[in-house]
Amino acid sequence: MIPSGSKNIKLVELKLEDIREDDRYSFSYPADPPALLKSVKKTGVISPVWVTPSPDEGLFNLVSGFRRFTAARKLRIETITALLFENRDQFEMFLLCVEENAASRAFNQVELCFIVSSATENFGKSFNELVDVLFPILGLSKSRKIYNRLVDLARFGPASHDLIARLKMQLGSVTNLADLGADDREAICLWLTENNFGLSKSVKLIETISEICGIEKISVNAVIGGAEADTPSDIDPPQRGIKLFDNIMNRRNPALKQMQDRFDSNVRDLKLPAGVTVIPPKNFEGKNLDFVIKAGDAKRAVDSAKAISGADKVKLAKLFDWI
Amino acid sequence: MVAPCLSKIIISSESASSSIARKVTKAWPDVDTIIVDDPASYDRKFDMDDDPVLSGKRTLVVAPNKGRFIRKCPGTMGLVCCNYYVIDLAEGCSIDCSYCILQGYLNDRRIRLATNIDDLEKEIDETLADTGRPIRLGTGELSDSLMFDNELGLANILIDMIRKRPQATLELKTKTDNIEKILDIDPAPNVVIGWSLNTPEVIARDERGSASLDKRLSAAKKVVDAGWKVAFHFDPLVIHPGWQDGYRKVVDGLFAVAGPDKIAWISMGALRFHPSLKPIIKSRFERSDLLKSQFSLCPDNKMRYVKPLRKELLAHLKSLILSRAPTVALYFCMEGIEIWSDVLGGSPASLGMLDEVFG
Ligand code: SF4
Numbered sequence: 001m002i003p004s005g006s007k008n009i010k011l012v013e014l015k016l017e018d019i020r021e022d023d024r025y026s027f028s029y030p031a032d033p034p035a036l037l038k039s040v041k042k043t044g045v046i047s048p049v050w051v052t053p054s055p056d057e058g059l060f061n062l063v064s065g066f067r068r069f070t071a072a073r074k075l076r077i078e079t080i081t082a083l084l085f086e087n088r089d090q091f092e093m094f095l096l097c098v099e100e101n102a103a104s105r106a107f108n109q110v111e112l113c114f115i116v117s118s119a120t121e122n123f124g125k126s127f128n129e130l131v132d133v134l135f136p137i138l139g140l141s142k143s144r145k146i147y148n149r150l151v152d153l154a155r156f157g158p159a160s161h162d163l164i165a166r167l168k169m170q171l172g173s174v175t176n177l178a179d180l181g182a183d184d185r186e187a188i189c190l191w192l193t194e195n196n197f198g199l200s201k202s203v204k205l206i207e208t209i210s211e212i213c214g215i216e217k218i219s220v221n222a223v224i225g226g227a228e229a230d231t232p233s234d235i236d237p238p239q240r241g242i243k244l245f246d247n248i249m250n251r252r253n254p255a256l257k258q259m260q261d262r263f264d265s266n267v268r269d270l271k272l273p274a275g276v277t278v279i280p281p282k283n284f285e286g287k288n289l290d291f292v293i294k295a296g297d298a299k300r301a302v303d304s305a306k307a308i309s310g311a312d313k314v315k316l317a318k319l320f321d322w323i
Numbered sequence: 324m325v326a327p328c329l330s331k332i333i334i335s336s337e338s339a340s341s342s343i344a345r346k347v348t349k350a351w352p353d354v355d356t357i358i359v360d361d362p363a364s365y366d367r368k369f370d371m372d373d374d375p376v377l378s379g380k381r382t383l384v385v386a387p388n389k390g391r392f393i394r395k396c397p398g399t400m401g402l403v404c405c406n407y408y409v410i411d412l413a414e415g416c417s418i419d420c421s422y423c424i425l426q427g428y429l430n431d432r433r434i435r436l437a438t439n440i441d442d443l444e445k446e447i448d449e450t451l452a453d454t455g456r457p458i459r460l461g462t463g464e465l466s467d468s469l470m471f472d473n474e475l476g477l478a479n480i481l482i483d484m485i486r487k488r489p490q491a492t493l494e495l496k497t498k499t500d501n502i503e504k505i506l507d508i509d510p511a512p513n514v515v516i517g518w519s520l521n522t523p524e525v526i527a528r529d530e531r532g533s534a535s536l537d538k539r540l541s542a543a544k545k546v547v548d549a550g551w552k553v554a555f556h557f558d559p560l561v562i563h564p565g566w567q568d569g570y571r572k573v574v575d576g577l578f579a580v581a582g583p584d585k586i587a588w589i590s591m592g593a594l595r596f597h598p599s600l601k602p603i604i605k606s607r608f609e610r611s612d613l614l615k616s617q618f619s620l621c622p623d624n625k626m627r628y629v630k631p632l633r634k635e636l637l638a639h640l641k642s643l644i645l646s647r648a649p650t651v652a653l654y655f656c657m658e659g660i661e662i663w664s665d666v667l668g669g670s671p672a673s674l675g676m677l678d679e680v681f682g
Pocket of ligand 1: 415416417418419420422423424425464465466467498
């Protein structure tokens with residue numbers, strides 16, 4: 001899209017070798033998605049990339065269209081159509097590039113952090129200078145907390161960025177990662193990626209593991225290592241993932257685990273017929289148990305109910321003994 | 324004394340000539356003060372600041388309260404209710420507690436002080452007429468009852484209102500030692516000065532800007548010596564390293580300054596917080612031990628210590644207190660009936676000693 005009414009813009013055909021990537025303007029993440037390569041291979045680069053004149057005579061700086069440019073280079077395309085923006089203030093150009101991208105797609109959190117940190121570090125802009133010009137383009141609330149979080153996020157390593165972008169993690173969920181050291185952060189993100197935990201489990205695990213590290217004063221690797229060692233390796237990945245998750249939750253909250261274990265053992269002691277389950281209140285908060293009878297016919301339902309009412313009263317009473 | 328550290332005062336033009344507005348400008352002559360038509364249109368959220376919660380605590384809005392002053396303490400479904408009416412004379416607080424629900428109030432983070440205190444007197448009478456029985460009132464729900472008292476002396480106005488109405492009991496609950504002005508007046512038999520107590524560790528880490536334990540206790544001693552009834556609140560009880568011994572020392576300190584006959588009631592409540600407060604506590608109170616224990620989400624959507632820990636905590640405090648004062652009125656705040664039964668041996672209705680509290 002050519003900005004309407006803009007002056008000093010020319011449509012030009014440039015050799016790829018004459019174009020240098022100006023990293024200050026590069027914020028797309030992931031930087032070269034395979035799908036784009038396929039599409040460029042099929043149809044070529046349709047929309048022009050954006051360039052500005054380079055201080056080096058005859059060369060140009062790429063300021064928008066990094067992914068298309070990378071795809072073209074990989075496909076050994078020799079020339080590319082570009083919009084040449086001349087006599088532009090560099091930060092004004094940066095805002096224009098961000099706006100151009102924002103018009104066509106939603107940024108993920110990693111892209112947001114790259115944009116904000118580039119504006120701060122490469123263009124020397126403070127929060128107060130950015131909040132009225134950049135934040136509205138990004139659809140961000142005018143909040144210093146959000147700004148600080150994004151600047152923090154920019155310092156994360158590749159495994160962390162990958163996880164956050166892939167799972168579309170919200171900025172609030174990233175805070176627990178920010179509290180970890182760089183090595184711990186990368187370790188946990190790699191492990192979550194390897195085990196393919198979804199968004200909600202990953203967020204919960206990050207929070208819980210960082211709490212365990214704080215309480216027990218140990219590293220992320222020690223927590224993960226402990227869970228891995230306790231979990232057999234010869235089970236299916238989804239089942240293993242559940243066991244790893246439970247293992248870490250139990251380590252964080254052993255009292256709840258003890259209550260559950262004692263309750264399960266008391267239920268087993270009752271020897272109720274198959275199809276009868278006893279469900280305690282969530283987290284054992286409350287007084288009532290649910291006795292659930294699953295039966296295919298009335299007779300079996302009645303038999304199960306009789307078995308419950310005829311159960312050993314002392315053992316039955318123990319079910320209610322949670323504390 | 325706990326001195327509030329205000330950086331801005333916003334006075335609504337309609338209350339600029341009120342006695343409270345005048346007291347405020349006299350108390351803080353050096354603080355940047357503006358008189359405006361609509362205080363609500365000024366920055367209420369402070370999102371542009373590093374710590375919006377703290378910025379809110381530094382800003383005092385003085386304006387009439389357009390709503391009601393008195394509301395029944397909502398309690399929570401399934402929990403035993405202590406039958407309490409809350410007076411919202413001020414909303415917001417100059418103290419900064421890690422567990423405070425006010426940190427999650429996003430619409431207006433400022434401290435708001437009502438100027439139309441005369442309307443409150445009418446509401447007290449209405450409430451007394453509506454209920455037709457004695458009521459218990461308190462001001463320290465969304466605020467600290469005495470946070471500005473050395474400067475403004477508002478407690479004495481309230482005390483005088485209640486003094487004339489023996490069917491009402493007022494509790495002024497505080498974490499300060501701001502009792503200078505209260506000591507200037509005669510004790511009122513139906514007014515209780517209450518202190519929230521905690522161990523010095525919790526106070527230092529989680530109750531920023533409050534008075535130390537020693538200061539709270541020595542203030543309590545002064546009001547007891549002056550003839551006032553006092554109350555104490557172990558709320559929130561926090562599990563932290565050495566908590567058993569820590570709370571034992573606090574209980575010792577309490578009974579050293581107030582004999583059981585001077586104590587109107589003692590309450591206990593284990594730490595509870597809305598889950599959304601967790602990231603706020605983590606980011607604003609790095610030294611806090613608050614989140615380091617084991618919690619579960621309860622049916623009222625609050626995090627509490629898992630039941631065995633909660634019971635241990637409350638039972639420990641109960642035995643510390645009742646071993647020193649077996650007949651003192653002791654109650655739990657925001658706990659379910661099973662905790663009441665397990666730890667105190669019955670519901671408030673079945674525990675005769677609590678009649679005064681639960682009415
Ligand atoms: S004293 Fe009460 S109202 Fe004030 S910050 Fe602490 S908990 Fe909140």
